[in-house]
Amino acid sequence: MSGQQQPDRGSASQVFQPLAGDDPTTIAGYRLAAKLGAGGMGKVYLSYTPGGRPVAIKVIRPEFGEDPEFRRRFAQEVRSAQRVQGLFTAPVIDADTDGTQPWLATAYVPGPSLADAVVAHGALPVEAVLLLIAGMAEALHVIHGAGIVHRDLKPSNVLLAADGPRVIDFGIAYAADATSLTGSGVTIGTPSFMAPEQAAGSRVTPATDIFALGQVAAYAATGTPAFGEGTSHGVLYRIVHEEPDLTGVPERLRELVTRCLAKDPDARPSIAEIIALCQSANAETVLRRPEDWLPGAVSADITARTAAPAPVQAPPPPTVAPTAAAPAPAYSPTTPVAPAYAPTAPATPATPPPGYGPAPAYQPPQPPQPQPQPYRAPVPAPAPAHAHAYAPTQASPHTPAPAPAYPGHPMPPTQQPPKSRGKRGAVIAVAVALVFGIAGGGTAYVLLKNEEKGAGSNQAHQQPQGGSSASPGKQKSGGTGGEAAPKQSAKPDPAPADHKGINLTAGYHLTLGDDTVRPQPGEDGGYELSYDTGGYLDAETTGGNMVLLDPGQEGSLATCRAETRFASNIYVNKLSKGRQICVTTGSGHLGLVTVQGFSAEDSPSKYLTLDVTVWRNAVGARSGS
Incomplete structure (x- = not known):
């Protein structure tokens, strides 16, 4: 899945459209620099990471967000797409599937779509088409490996970058199929690039994407769809019942396109066979991408999309960026074939324009404080004040800060001392200095106490009557009706106990107090941490709770003690590798639970791989939730 769509061709000013009155200025902490385009699913915006990497953010239309089945499928596809890390896909780096308007963010690809390039500059040369199809085949290998069928592979969902193509929007069509909007005037997908089984409403498989790949190859080589254009019903009828028109397809591409467009899904070639066909059709024995693999006019469009738009004004800064997820294993086709590309680094802006790239959040100086909020808080509750990205207003350097009140007392009001005591205070100060120089601090203390008694002092905070000054935590409240402040505990922090690589299967639970924390059967029984078969982690123990830490937030005992964004359960589809959860038991x-992995799609059981660090008796036992 990806979120990027491309607008009409043209200059940078047409590529980076200014935000209109109905466009947001931020999306969950991402500040928006420009609008990239719009489609049947929603609008796409340009933003930046703190390091200057551009990202494309697709905001799903509100109508889709109102459909529960769409949300369920969308969340499922986002989770799968986050594991897709191929060279020829735009990786999904962030998403929110539960907000008022679902959205997802992907790496921005500075290049036109294949559809825009063909409309603007005509069909591509054969060598470019071979490189295009080989790269798309590798992208499909990774997408299918994540358990996703694209379902909507078409020229507008293929972006042409300087180092090869990028396949985007994989999985979105599956989520869109779940909503009734697709049958009431909202069009998702293009009939000209559907497979026969898709058009007939039959079962969709990875072979469905192979048929669409053949159609994309014919379009790139000729500039027209293989089954023609016209009404949707007419095009779909020809796809199901007629043969494609391949009269304009170059001879070197004919076998590749013909085999991909077989009506029978089982007769279509595999990914490895497609790459081999591209290699055999190429003059070289191995496909290599030259620096100018695209025509010059198309390369110029890439340059236009690389330029960063200048901001009109700087929106307020969000919080810090999430930690990047670890990349998935590299592509390795089942049949050994030579690599289709020798990619170079894509040309992307080195730094964001002024006013965009989110600045690091304000870090409070005193521990223990929770770490700053990330780009997006996964819960709708407002972020705590101490995690706000803005720096607090600084007092004037010439204005002394008021002295803090002792525990159990309010802050005394600021007032001028009576003039009658000004001279007396100066005399006392001189006396103190002299006495300290001669007899030491103990004599000065006695002198001060006697002076205060003679003056009838009745201040709110007095020194204790002992021979030395006590700490504020041990002082008693002055005046009547005051209570003594509680003593600070001198008990040291408990030592952490680490339990690595726990495979917590759905329907099982963990008890943190066990000497060896290991899964035990049962998901409903007041357990401290269970993986419910409903797809969520549960804290059922009386008085227990969980907090999902934000990406980039440091997981530590101090953080878990300070966090208060409590939840009784956390859905697994909100989790990704590296996310951490604080669990407090009754x-x-x-x-501290760290997600290290998920069960494979073909695994007979559903489980999470977790690292668990336990601090025993780190908080007081609780009698209620």
């Missing part, structure tokens, strides 16, 4: 234990 018996007073604290646990």
